[in-house]
Amino acid sequence: MLIKPNANGFVHPVASEITTLSAYQSRRDLIRLMATGAAGAAMASWAGREAWAQNWTPPGQRTALARVNSTVAGAVTMEKVTTYKDATTYNNFYEFGTDKADPAHNAHTLKTSPWSVEIEGLVKKPGRWALEDLLKLSAQEERIYRLRCVEGWSMVIPWVGYSLSQLIKRVEPLGSAKYVEFVTLADPKTMPGVDSRVLNWPYVEGLRLDEAMHPLTLLAFGMYGEILPNQNGAPLRLVVPWKYGFKSGKSLVKIRFTDKQPVTAWNRAAAEEYGFYSNVNPTVDHPRWSQATERRIGEDGLFARKRKTLMFNGYEAQVGQLYAGMDLRMSF
Ligand code: MTE
Numbered sequence: 627m628l629i630k631p632n633a634n635g636f637v638h639p640v641a642s643e644i645t646t647l648s649a650y651q652s653r654r655d656l657i658r659l660m661a662t663g664a665a666g667a668a669m670a671s672w673a674g675r676e677a678w679a680q681n682w683t684p685p686g687q688r689t690a691l692a693r694v695n696s697t698v699a700g701a702v703t704m705e706k707v708t709t710y711k712d713a714t715t716y717n718n719f720y721e722f723g724t725d726k727a728d729p730a731h732n733a734h735t736l737k738t739s740p741w742s743v744e745i746e747g748l749v750k751k752p753g754r755w756a757l758e759d760l761l762k763l764s765a766q767e768e769r770i771y772r773l774r775c776v777e778g779w780s781m782v783i784p785w786v787g788y789s790l791s792q793l794i795k796r797v798e799p800l801g802s803a804k805y806v807e808f809v810t811l812a813d814p815k816t817m818p819g820v821d822s823r824v825l826n827w828p829y830v831e832g833l834r835l836d837e838a839m840h841p842l843t844l845l846a847f848g849m850y851g852e853i854l855p856n857q858n859g860a861p862l863r864l865v866v867p868w869k870y871g872f873k874s875g876k877s878l879v880k881i882r883f884t885d886k887q888p889v890t891a892w893n894r895a896a897a898e899e900y901g902f903y904s905n906v907n908p909t910v911d912h913p914r915w916s917q918a919t920e921r922r923i924g925e926d927g928l929f930a931r932k933r934k935t936l937m938f939n940g941y942e943a944q945v946g947q948l949y950a951g952m953d954l955r956m957s958f
Pocket residue numbers: 713716717718719720721773774775776810811829857858859870871872873874875876877
């Protein structure tokens with residue numbers, strides 16, 4: 627295993643170990659697509675997408691080079707990847723409606739170019755980053771993460787992006803910065819769901835600074851080797867694989883560094899149900915349902931068994947140390 631304990635004895639993957647064989651290819655494809663504005667064209671028919679997904683091989687089974695990457699702690703799982711069709715038609719993106727099928731039907735109105743992300747708050751280098759500059763900031767890599775939704779279903783998705791820490795290091799948080807707030811787009815003209823009162827828009831999420839800096843926290847620009855479909859959070863989103871899916875904000879427009887714990891959209895809507903941390907934890911139930919098991923999307927047959935949910939969604943070895951000494955029942 628190419629993993630090294632740091633000074634605290636805690637195992638962190640280093641960036642070079644996370645990069646996969648397809649990194650170069652993915653980055654080239656993404657940048658080419660962004661440059662030519664061919665994003666829409668790249669959204670070929672589902673049949674085409676599906677053929678691609680079927681031919682898609684887990685990195686560990688590709689080449690010697692790829693196998694090196696499959697040993698990276700947490701960044702790759704050998705579990706069967708969810709089909710592209712399921713990952714792009716069964717979504718939560720309330721700005722486009724609350725039904726799972728709504729985002730795929732409605733998100734074509736989202737205008738992803740031009741796009742920029744404002745960095746503000748307690749940082750030495752605040753400012754507005756154009757999407758093109760964010761794309762170029764660091765090498766894109768493919769990471770196959772489990773995504774566990776608080777509602778009790780899960781998927782396995784090959785994301786493309788880089789560690790959010792790359793951007794955070796570049797903007798230099800001040801010593802007083804303890805949290806990072808993520809604000810996503812709320813545009814009533816293109817997002818029909820923003821009229822609804824389900825949530826207080828914009829959708830806001832947050833992490834502690836050390837969580838945001840963790841190498842597993844991904845700033846994603848793509849999935850399945852292509853740019854993100856609108857319904858999955860184009861043109862860029864967060865993926866925090868050890869937390870319930872709602873922590874992974876889509877279509878980010880602002881990243882703010884603060885000294886106070888951000889008030890997140892779901893916490894504001896129902897504080898007793900959705901805590902700030904929202905780490906996947908099979909021993910802490912949601913007030914209205916158990917979190918001990920999950921339904922893997924694609925395994926929905928009559929006789930399909932539910933899977934046991936794993937502590938920190940299976941990423942305990944990588945992130946458990948972040949919560950040492952904390953009562954996870956209180957800080958849920
Ligand atoms: N981001 C925004 N802006 N709006 C949302 O409604 N839903 C969250 C999260 N990010 C949501 C969001 C929830 S509940 C989940 S489970 C994941 O996105 C779903 O991501 P996916 O549709 O790409 O699987």
